[in-house]
Amino acid sequence: MAQVAVIGAGFVGLSCAYWLMRDGHSVTLYDAQGPGEGASYGNAGTFANYACIPVNNPDVFRNIPRFLFSSTSPLRIRWGDVPTLTPWLARFLLSATPRRYGRSVNALAQLLSRAFEGYREMLTADPLAAFVRERECLYLYSSAASFEAAQPALALRRSLGVEFETLARSEIAQLEPGLAPLFAQGTLFKGSWFLSDPRGFLQALHALLTQRGLVHRRVAVETLEPAPSAVKLIDSAGDAHDAEQAIVCAGAFSARLARQCGDALPLGVERGYHVRFPGTANRISRPCGWAERGFYMTPMDGGIRAAGTVELAATGAGKNADLLRLLTRSAQEALPGLPEPDSDWLGFRPSLPDALPVVGASSRSPRVIYAFGHQHLGVTLGGVTGSVVADLVAQRAPALDLTPYSPRRF
Ligand SMILES: Cc1cc2nc3c(=O)[nH]c(=O)nc-3n(C[C@H](O)[C@H](O)[C@H](O)COP(=O)(O)OP(=O)(O)OC[C@H]3O[C@@H](n4cnc5c(N)ncnc54)[C@H](O)[C@@H]3O)c2cc1C
Numbered sequence: 279m280a281q282v283a284v285i286g287a288g289f290v291g292l293s294c295a296y297w298l299m300r301d302g303h304s305v306t307l308y309d310a311q312g313p314g315e316g317a318s319y320g321n322a323g324t325f326a327n328y329a330c331i332p333v334n335n336p337d338v339f340r341n342i343p344r345f346l347f348s349s350t351s352p353l354r355i356r357w358g359d360v361p362t363l364t365p366w367l368a369r370f371l372l373s374a375t376p377r378r379y380g381r382s383v384n385a386l387a388q389l390l391s392r393a394f395e396g397y398r399e400m401l402t403a404d405p406l407a408a409f410v411r412e413r414e415c416l417y418l419y420s421s422a423a424s425f426e427a428a429q430p431a432l433a434l435r436r437s438l439g440v441e442f443e444t445l446a447r448s449e450i451a452q453l454e455p456g457l458a459p460l461f462a463q464g465t466l467f468k469g470s471w472f473l474s475d476p477r478g479f480l481q482a483l484h485a486l487l488t489q490r491g492l493v494h495r496r497v498a499v500e501t502l503e504p505a506p507s508a509v510k511l512i513d514s515a516g517d518a519h520d521a522e523q524a525i526v527c528a529g530a531f532s533a534r535l536a537r538q539c540g541d542a543l544p545l546g547v548e549r550g551y552h553v554r555f556p557g558t559a560n561r562i563s564r565p566c567g568w569a570e571r572g573f574y575m576t577p578m579d580g581g582i583r584a585a586g587t588v589e590l591a592a593t594g595a596g597k598n599a600d601l602l603r604l605l606t607r608s609a610q611e612a613l614p615g616l617p618e619p620d621s622d623w624l625g626f627r628p629s630l631p632d633a634l635p636v637v638g639a640s641s642r643s644p645r646v647i648y649a650f651g652h653q654h655l656g657v658t659l660g661g662v663t664g665s666v667v668a669d670l671v672a673q674r675a676p677a678l679d680l681t682p683y684s685p686r687r688f
Pocket residue numbers: 285286287288289290291308309310311312314315316317318319320321322323324325326497498499500527528529530531532549550551552585586587625626627628650651652653654655656657658659
């Protein structure tokens with residue numbers, strides 16, 4: 279059995295640790311932060327096994343005027359950052375052309391169809407099962423026209439095996455009486471569920487793995503040096519460590535480590551926000567997404583979390599007060615009487631332009647394996663990614679074709 283270094287303690291890193299330890303490997307986790315402090319902290323917590331349609335779908339071109347000029351647009355660009363963003367942005371838009379989009383949808387659907395297998399066994403552990411809420415996600419359309427416009431994407435989902443039910447206004451009111459009667463149509467996705475506290479889930483997983491022998495070094499990895507017999511890691515304190523395998527799961531911060539291993543990957547960041555309305559979780563029973571406004575309201579342990587939006591900007595830029603206001607105002611419109619939020623959060627979705635993660639060995643050495651770039655779906659796809667990474671380390675054939683996620687596809 280191997281000594282494996284896992285870099286990053288988010289959904290992807292901890293799922294990799296789970297599956298690797300299940301195979302009997304000794305795992306050392308490297309992260310200066312605690313479990314679930316990155317993007318894995320503040321997301322909407324949905325197990326969205328239906329979400330095979332990327333943000334950059336062909337409709338993006340039709341919607342550009344709205345994105346640019348509407349005050350309720352959930353997609354924003356920070357104009358000052360455009361020169362730096364342009365190379366990624368150009369590839370992002372190119373991936374929305376029909377042929378490339380079709381490839382991404384199929385490859386996402388392939389991963390999503392196996393997503394639950396990645397968690398099934400993990401969720402039999404009591405401390406983890408306690409965070410799972412088996413309530414299907416409801417996606418809502420406030421205008422009949424946008425529901426109409428969504429039909430091709432919904433038909434495509436159905437053709438790829440996604441099961442959903444369409445709800446009329448009165449059925450939405452019956453299912454979620456706390457919602458304002460704003461929504462003309464809804465879709466209820468079968469087999470989806472949510473977590474009552476994503477970070478709490480990861481803390482419980484981390485505790486479980488620690489009992490089984492996981493070692494967590496609270497340092498960042500600065501340098502990865504693959505050699506024929508081992509990978510050398512230099513940490514932020516300047517100390518060196520050897521591992522037989524290293525798994526790069528550093529989310530939005532993975533590109534630098536990949537470059538050190540011979541791969542210049544176009545990893546970008548889709549910034550997203552949440553606001554929390556304390557003590558309100560009983561107002562709805564499930565994640566309710568508002569399609570036109572690009573966010574979910576999820577009833578979490580501390581209150582409703584309104585999470586979503588996409589902002590294209592440098593990671594170092596400050597929070598966008600306008601988007602936080604939009605999230606707050608939209609949630610208050612959908613759920614009248616919500617109080618003012620008591621906290622907000624900005625997180626970095628790690629996104630490749632084709633909306634697919636990178637899962638595979640580095641160019642320089644099979645001892646370094648990448649597992650990052652899960653964009654809007656890292657909660658959903660963490661488990662299956664971990665199981666595939668364990669297959670690669672064990673040199674077993676994975677249950678799915680990994681070609682679409684190859685680091686060499688760019
Ligand atoms: C607003 C919002 C809503 C979302 N909603 C959902 C949802 O409902 N469902 C869903 O499936 N997904 C959702 N997502 C996406 C999901 O949160 C991410 O895809 C996922 O958290 C990515 O997980 P990760 O483990 O790759 O990265 P992260 O959680 O960011 O973890 C990376 C870790 O690596 C560490 N790290 C970075 N650099 C180094 C280094 N050099 N050395 C060591 N450690 C390092 C960081 O400290 C961090 O802990 C949402 C995202 C956002 C922003």
